[in-house]
Amino acid sequence: MDDIQLSSIFVAMVRSAPVLIFAALGGLFAERSGIVDISLEGKILASAFASACVAYATQNPWFGVLAGIAVSCLLALLHGFVCIQQRGNQLVSGMAINISVSGLTFVLAQFFFQQGGRTPPLDEGRFQALNIPGSQAVADVPVLGWLLRELLGGHTILVYLAFLAVPLVHWVVNHTRFGLRLRAVGDNPHAADTAGISVAGTRYLALLVGGVLCGLSGAYLAIVQTGFFLADMSAGNGFLALAALVFGSWRAVHTTLGCLMFAFFSALQIQLEGVVLPGIGKVPGSLIQMIPYIVTVIILAGFMAKSVAPKAIGVPFVKSR
Amino acid sequence: MNPHNLPGWATNLLLPILNLVSAMLVAGVVIYALGESPIESLGILVNSAFLNPEGLGYTLFYATTFIFTGLAVAFALHAGLFNIGGEGQMYIGGLGMALVVLNMDAAWSPWLVIPLAILMSTLFGAAWAFLPGYLQAKRGSHIVVTTIMFNFIASSLMNYIIVSLLIPVGQQSTSSRQFAEATWLPRLNEWLPVLGQTPVNISFVLALAALGLYALVMWRTSWGYGVSTVGLNPHAAHYAGISIKGTIIGVMAVSGALAGMAAVNSQMGSSHNLGLNFTAGAGFIGIAVALMGRNHPIGILLSAVLFGGLIQGGFDLSLEKSNIPPETFVFIQGLIILFCGAMENLYAPALSALLNSYKKRSAV
Numbered sequence: 001m002d003d004i005q006l007s008s009i010f011v012a013m014v015r016s017a018p019v020l021i022f023a024a025l026g027g028l029f030a031e032r033s034g035i036v037d038i039s040l041e042g043k044i045l046a047s048a049f050a051s052a053c054v055a056y057a058t059q060n061p062w063f064g065v066l067a068g069i070a071v072s073c074l075l076a077l078l079h080g081f082v083c084i085q086q087r088g089n090q091l092v093s094g095m096a097i098n099i100s101v102s103g104l105t106f107v108l109a110q111f112f113f114q115q116g117g118r119t120p121p122l123d124e125g126r127f128q129a130l131n132i133p134g135s136q137a138v139a140d141v142p143v144l145g146w147l148l149r150e151l152l153g154g155h156t157i158l159v160y161l162a163f164l165a166v167p168l169v170h171w172v173v174n175h176t177r178f179g180l181r182l183r184a185v186g187d188n189p190h191a192a193d194t195a196g197i198s199v200a201g202t203r204y205l206a207l208l209v210g211g212v213l214c215g216l217s218g219a220y221l222a223i224v225q226t227g228f229f230l231a232d233m234s235a236g237n238g239f240l241a242l243a244a245l246v247f248g249s250w251r252a253v254h255t256t257l258g259c260l261m262f263a264f265f266s267a268l269q270i271q272l273e274g275v276v277l278p279g280i281g282k283v284p285g286s287l288i289q290m291i292p293y294i295v296t297v298i299i300l301a302g303f304m305a306k307s308v309a310p311k312a313i314g315v316p317f318v319k320s321r
Numbered sequence: 322m323n324p325h326n327l328p329g330w331a332t333n334l335l336l337p338i339l340n341l342v343s344a345m346l347v348a349g350v351v352i353y354a355l356g357e358s359p360i361e362s363l364g365i366l367v368n369s370a371f372l373n374p375e376g377l378g379y380t381l382f383y384a385t386t387f388i389f390t391g392l393a394v395a396f397a398l399h400a401g402l403f404n405i406g407g408e409g410q411m412y413i414g415g416l417g418m419a420l421v422v423l424n425m426d427a428a429w430s431p432w433l434v435i436p437l438a439i440l441m442s443t444l445f446g447a448a449w450a451f452l453p454g455y456l457q458a459k460r461g462s463h464i465v466v467t468t469i470m471f472n473f474i475a476s477s478l479m480n481y482i483i484v485s486l487l488i489p490v491g492q493q494s495t496s497s498r499q500f501a502e503a504t505w506l507p508r509l510n511e512w513l514p515v516l517g518q519t520p521v522n523i524s525f526v527l528a529l530a531a532l533g534l535y536a537l538v539m540w541r542t543s544w545g546y547g548v549s550t551v552g553l554n555p556h557a558a559h560y561a562g563i564s565i566k567g568t569i570i571g572v573m574a575v576s577g578a579l580a581g582m583a584a585v586n587s588q589m590g591s592s593h594n595l596g597l598n599f600t601a602g603a604g605f606i607g608i609a610v611a612l613m614g615r616n617h618p619i620g621i622l623l624s625a626v627l628f629g630g631l632i633q634g635g636f637d638l639s640l641e642k643s644n645i646p647p648e649t650f651v652f653i654q655g656l657i658i659l660f661c662g663a664m665e666n667l668y669a670p671a672l673s674a675l676l677n678s679y680k681k682r683s684a685v
Contacts, residue, residue: 089663093663095608095658096655096662097655097659098655099605099651099652099655099658100654100655100656101655102651102655104351106651107355107652111355111644243469286478286481286485294470302461302462
């Protein structure tokens with residue numbers, strides 16, 4: 001493999017990582033508050049659909065992003081109602097949301113556009129790529145030109161927002177009053193309740209923040225990455241984001257590293273499709289696709305590192321009398 | 322378990338029906354929004370799924386698969402394990418079955434090949450579920466995340482095996498070659514001609530036997546009792562001398578075996594090859610079947626038939642109404658899981674209040 005290939009893998013990684021980063025950070029809030037969120041997948045898909053529809057109708061990507069966030073937040077509230085109010089099974093609720101959204105988005109897309117469950121291309125409804133000032137001047141400088149024009153520059157605003165969100169989430173979770181309450185509620189809701197913190201309120205707020213982030217993830221997928229909505233286009237990204245959370249032990253920076261690893265492997269898979277490697281031969285893409293999942297299983301089993309989950313995760317809170 | 326002091330018939334029959342009706346009402350609103358009449362649609366659905374014999378045959382054919390995947394989920398739930406991996410286990414089970422048939426169907430007697438193929442489907446399914454079970458019991462990794470990962474691994478692996486190894490040279494469709502006709506499972510219409518040309522086959526009888534065996538194991542054997550004890554109170558089970566780790570691993574293996582066996586119905590009974598993505602979400606429908614059937618054998622049978630009917634009736638409905646594609650029923654499945662599984666006690670407080678006020682009035 002020569003350098004040109006590796007560099008384009010890195011560029012592809014930066015372009016596809018925001019879907020995972022937004023979703024994983026969204027899941028981080030929900031799960032740190034003690035609510036299992038396997039509905040990430042459904043929220044991404046619903047947001048992708050809503051944002052594509054609205055961006056197409058208004059030809060303005062910002063309205064699309066807002067619509068995606070709104071729909072994703074509605075689903076987060078539904079998940080909250082089931083998990084907090086009804087004390088229902090959080091896994092089942094997540095599954096139900098994923099399956100419902102997968103069916104409903106196809107039906108609605110078909111009903112509105114009659115194109116086999118997809119929306120028309122968004123054209124003007126997409127974001128413009130931003131260039132780093134001065135990057136044109138160094139375009140011919142070997143490494144620096146590539147770095148500024150392709151790896152760091154030339155992306156849309158949502159990419160920068162995703163990477164900006166990482167330190168922000170880290171700070172919110174670890175250094176703010178809300179973050180402290182979030183972790184308290186996720187680790188020991190009874191103690192938090194005794195200390196006068198509203199467990200239900202904190203959990204709803206955490207799910208809503210997660211909803212906003214998942215909304216951004218879906219909007220990025222539809223508006224930036226593909227430029228249209230396609231049925232089931234979330235394609236397991238929500239579950240990968242969940243795996244990244246486990247990988248990163250529910251911490252923002254580590255989780256993002258997990259996201260980057262997954263994005264790297266998916267870029268690698270596309271690059272290696274059909275390429276004959278010296279000494280190994282052709283590596284089928286489907287086998288490379290398995291690597292992130294296998295790595296996650298190995299980490300889950302504690303063979304590489306021990307992942308520590310929030311202690312009260314998945315347990316409905318019943319106020320003790 | 323039941324904080325609302327409802328009688329058994331209300332918890333096990335009335336609540337699921339109320340939840341199901343709620344899910345149908347939401348679905349009806351969506352169908353109305355799509356510009357079709359919900360009542361008329363329901364009529365077409367019921368008619369084509371249950372009222373004509375041929376439609377019923379298809380309904381039972383789909384239900385057979387769902388009984389197996391439903392049992393797989395229900396059995397694991399008894400031990401407190403949420404097996405989301407039925408999809409992957411069924412897929413790998415299909416591989417085990419196909420390997421036997423593809424290698425033996427030319428030379429060996431079908432009397433040997435068919436039972437061996439069914440056995441291999443259970444073994445492959447069990448092996449695929451054993452690993453997550455083992456990792457949960459011995460390494461503390463959570464069964465839900467591992468089984469989700471194993472679904473993806475199975476999907477990629479099968480993609481590789483089918484596309485790169487099993488497609489015969491020159492064939493366009495992404496599936497293995499056809500199985501020899503002698504190994505096709507006998508269809509029930511050979512004995513019941515009224516069923517017409519429907520693929521419902523003897524694996525329906527196998528599914529009923531599995532339901533009976535499940536009831537027997539859960540209610541009449543000490544192992545089944547131990548499984549429930551682990552699910553209800555692991556500490557009590559531990560003090561009673563039950564090996565929790567051994568139970569978890571064993572339950573997952575049996576659960577995987579049941580999910581693996583689900584592959585037999587559609588592959589050996591109908592399509593007669595190993596195709597890409599043949600599971601078509603049956604592993605996930607199993608979750609709905611188990612939740613709605615409240616892990617009870619009769620409940621599982623009824624909800625499997627209901628989901629089979631939704632699939633069959635849904636296909637016919639989508640042919641007649643272009644605004645209602647088959648994906649509508651994916652949405653309805655999700656609604657049923659939401660109402661019957663996640664919000665199972667939605668109406669319990671109201672119902673309990675209603676019954677109590679009725680009791681008081683009749684006591685006066």
